[in-house]
Amino acid sequence: MIEINRELSDYLLKFNDKMPDYIGYFCEQGAIIGNVKLVVVSLDDKIYLAHIDEFEQKGIFIRIKNARKI
Numbered sequence: 001m002i003e004i005n006r007e008l009s010d011y012l013l014k015f016n017d018k019m020p021d022y023i024g025y026f027c028e029q030g031a032i033i034g035n036v037k038l039v040v041v042s043l044d045d046k047i048y049l050a051h052i053d054e055f056e057q058k059g060i061f062i063r064i065k066n067a068r069k070i
Helices: 006-018
Strands: 002-004 023-027 030-032 038-043 046-051 055-058 061-064
Touching (some): 006 038, 006 046
Parallel strands (some): 023 038
Antiparallel strands (some): 002 046, 055 061
């Protein structure tokens, strides 16, 4: 994951309206992932951009594989 600023995350999420299923969103309250390639992650007042491979899913639960690295 790489840290990004708010402007870039807002742009990416707006871009997703034109190309659905490319950018997902993950925060402490939940996630909107679907069939995406990249995920905007909002944790502890910081914003990151991550590839979908950074996450694992078990049933309905989605979490970051290596959350300790953040």
